Amino acid sequence: MRLAVPFGAASASSDQVKNMRWPALARNTHKWLALAIGVQAALWTLSGLYMTAVHIDIIHGDHLVRHAAPTPIDLTGLVEPGAVMGGQPSASARLEVQLGRPVYVVAGGTGRALFDARTGRELSPLGEDAARARASELFAGAGALKTVELLAEAPPEIRGRPAPIWRVEFDGWWRPTLYISAQTGELVAKRHDLWRMFDVVWMLHIMDYQERENVNNTLLRVATWTAVVSCASGAWLLIFSFRRRRRARKAA
Amino acid sequence: MLLIRTLHKWFGLILGLQFLLWTVSGAMMALLDHHKVSGEHTVRAPAPLAAPTTLMSIGALAEMVAGPVQGVKLRPLNDRYVYEVKTAMGTSILDAVSGQPMVIDAVAARRLAAAAYVGEGRITAVEPVAKHGLETRGLVLPLWKAKFDDADNTTLYVAATTGEVVERRNDTWRLWDVFWMLHIMDYTDRASFNHPLIITVATGVAWLALSGVILLFRSFRRSDFAWVLDGWDRLRSR
Structure with missing residues (x-):
């Protein structure tokens, strides 16, 4: 079974977009969004990995x-x-x-x-x-x-x-x-230093570089939605990435 | 570089959905105002209350509770002062003037919740809570649950042993909590973010992100930045 893939966006105005295929458009979208958010996405995953891997009870010290037994x-x-x-x-x-x-x-x-x-x-x-x-x-x-x-x-x-x-x-x-x-x-x-490290990665995670506590800051809101679109464009690109390879194998 | 591209693709296929869920839940939690989520504006600090001059002696407490005393706190509770006494059996409160043991029943819980509440709503129900649910995780049972009919469906939880308003929940929190569940991948208790599933997936997704950053160096050509670089060249050659 093969889904029809349109090979041009007739409604687009510029020549560049007009001649662009869907896979190329997906790739370009993903590429440029990733350029904008890629490093922060890596920071999110690495800081998240630290916060999940070191148990919160240890972080809290x-x-x-x-913990002495309560005395009368x-x-x-x-x-x-x-x-x-x-x-x-x-x-x-x-x-x-x-x-x-x-x-x-x-x-x-x-x-x-x-x-x-x-x-x-x-x-x-x-x-x-x-x-x-x-x-x-x-x-x-x-x-x-x-x-x-x-x-x-x-x-x-x-x-x-x-x-x-x-x-x-x-x-x-x-x-x-x-x-x-x-x-x-x-x-x-x-x-202790594991807490201090947690505080730094938390700052990187919520992108509040001053007080390290505002989870509603504008920078974070813009960055997270950019990440959503970047991630979704990656999913879009996946569709083409796997189909193309299968076709290539069949041809060979 | 081809290997990294292949790895990026396959990690994306297998873990991409969770990465998308992380970005969406993260974006939603950044969007929901944490002041509203915590419901901090739905309760007020108690009105100042002068301590009565005729307090029951602390020495008399030992005879009024069962077992050795481990701690005592003299504090205001709404309109009166109470002794909060801790023993091996648990915590109980007594009227600090009369020494009468106080029981927080449904009527008392309703009065305490109404006194603490700030908002347009009125109490529609006061129910006992004897079993932990998603809204009461981490709290000490037993509790009273006071429901209000305001726009955000505020619920205040009153500790049945101490009479304190110990938690506040509302629809903003309930929505936030769904995204929190998706974010920490604890689908039953929504409490722990230190479990093997999330550590494993986070490791894979960290690689997905890192390999993506590496690929950025190969994905761009000079022509991609012509719109910047050409302008810069023109400026320099002027």
């Missing part, structure tokens, strides 16, 4: 943090949470255990703070020793603590998080780093 907290003799919350509307206080002692993590209108739940003494802002101790308590890796620094501004790899914040880096593959809130002693983020 779940293995960097110790003795509630007798604690300071009342209402006392440390202050008078701020919609404030909240969470009782948890840090470094073996019960603490209140208080969040309110003006910010967050940490209190000793037995004495009611404010523990924030955390000093270097406390940040060191918290990071060592949380870190599950084998490496020793390498650097501790207090950052006045959140660096790009934890963009949007409240500052000041303690950055604690450990020895080990892929530079494992824990970020400890100076206000509350909480673990705010965990980073």
